[in-house]
Amino acid sequence: MDSLRGLPPGHAGQPALDPVLLYRLMAKSRALEERLVKMTKSADGYFWIGGPGEEAFNVPLGLLIKKGRGPAFDFLHLHYRSSAILTAMGMPMIDAIRQMASRATDPFSGGRNFVGHFAVRDWNVVPVTSPIETQYAIAPGTALAQLRHGGDAITIVNGGDAGTAEGDFATCLNWVSRPGRELPCLVIVTNNHWGISTAFDEVHGDRLIARRAGGFGIRWDTVDGNDAFAASAKLAEVFDYVRRTRKPFCLEAYVSRLHGHSSSSGGARVEEPDCLALLEARLIRDGRLTAALATEIREAYAAEALAALEKVRGEPIPDPRTIHDHVYAG
Amino acid sequence: MATIAQALRMALHKGEAELGVTDIFGEDVGPPLGGVFTCTQGLKNTWNTPLDERGIIGTAMGLALAGQRVVAEIQFVDYIYNTIDLLKLAGNSCWSSMGQFPLPMVVMSPVGSGIHGSLYHSHSFDALATHLPGWKVVLPSTPSDVYGLMISAIKDPNPVLFLYPKALIRAPSKERLPGEPEDPKVLSKLIDAPLGEARKGWEPSWPAIEPFEIPIGVAKVLKPGQQLTVATYGRMAPICQAAAERLEGEGISAEVIDLRSLYPYDEAALIQSVKKTRRFIVVNEDTEVTNFGEHLLRKITEACFYDLEAPPRLLAGLNSPGIGLAWPLEEAQVPQERHVEAELRALAALSA
């Protein structure tokens, strides 16, 4: 299994990203999440869950997506900590705020679902759902359609560490690795060492989640998701590998959970490595960013988020007469 | 004349030849077996899956999300239970995304008792299936209804659960599909895979069935009557029909309605019939507590309260954790023809 760790030679991936662009998008996503957390305190929203602490991994991931509709483009089966992926793909901040505020203008669910439960037909972002791990059982289907269609589009599925105890994780590994019928699916685990309040080590005997993929003949690796450069480089390589070989890959990223599990545990900031602060310090040290510009960038996004909220406050809430809309298609 | 197994195959053939069905898959669905009940023999787009119901439903959803037309099979409905949350998701995908992600997919699975199936080859799924908003649910009882409803299910833009009564899969039938050969032996030669070595390289020769479909949500009167209305479906449909025909000789005139679709169901047909007969009974083989028939009783009670001459009744399976293998057990647990007959007789005798 260990022989399948890493990539075969020749998957250098894309040229390095502009680190300041990376920083900007990470800062934007963070500002959005911080506003969303505050909305639970200001009575602008009921429940918060999201991905502050995963930006260094999720922004480069979002930038690698071949964005579009149908099997010629990438499909995304995401869990609820994926806002930085959507931000990198170009989601306007205000749309996430609309969902947080349960507005009829929420383009993902019309005020029906929790924040972070994205659904974007035009970008193949299939509905994010609350039951843990189910997305892993669904992902092989879109990957099979893409394989059939031809071209280089791939399926990306992500979720947390605790959820990999569900059978759906094994379902995914099995269905994407049937001999001779391997599927172009990137299986991602964002490991923050926690499932709500239960530490991974307390309930799991294995230490390397991605290594399980090796048992299915799937190549796998791990990456420090708090290191934006390491994450960008690794993601570029594995995207290239899955796109070109049409084979699965399993990547485990170690990430932080900067505001705890969700608003149900208070949503307060916790002491864990902060990928945004780490990147900022590094860029300043390398002379690619000044402290003043960094502050300006962060403050500008915070202001954008607040202005978006003020606009959203004036937008309509869903009309109960629409409850039966879209139960059925056609 | 075709059996339910043959009708299913012919409908699925039409599905893949003309209606864009890309995938017909499940455990042992592809060659060499073509399904444990032979319902998917000889088709082009069948394939065998891992023994993993969650993978089957999940992959069906993923294929549907990416624009493929799928018919997935759960080998016995008894094994669909571990997929319930995926079925819930399939039912709410369209609603939760404000119509962005409808999920056109068919899941087919044999249901019910009557084959000495004991605990895990006898389940009904009516109550749970109708508890999955966003799905359509059908349970036809005859080959032509199977054919016509499968065509509609394939064309439907929503998830459709296609249940069929396993005890009737090979039951002889008087029906003939339009275009089906007169002689059942001829049909069998055309589309039943030969056994043993002869199966290698065998290809079916599909008879040309004339365009024919049955809309989801429309019931069928199996036997007209004046004195009481029997609403039923699946394996109980021919049993109720036989009982009602026998009672006709005693001067009891029962109208038997085969619902065929459980959701949406033909409320108007039931109300119309009960307004005429003034007596109502539902017969099915699911366990009696929180039974789908109880919902029908509530609807009819509300709509026809002042028309009813007797309390509406439900004849269903006993509320036991499983069907027993020994025949006296199954026989007592699931309504049989004599039970139906006794119930209808009793209901006809009751008056307000």
Ligand SMILES: Cc1ncc(C[n+]2csc(CCOP(=O)(O)OP(=O)(O)O)c2C)c(N)n1
């Ligand atoms: C099937 C299921 N069981 C339980 C829950 C409640 N729940 C929500 S998140 C969560 C923990 C998930 O942990 P992990 O998979 O590590 O993801 P993380 O939240 O840490 O990113 C639980 C138990 C759920 N949503 N779905």
Ligand SMILES: [Mg+2]
């Ligand atoms: Mg976790």
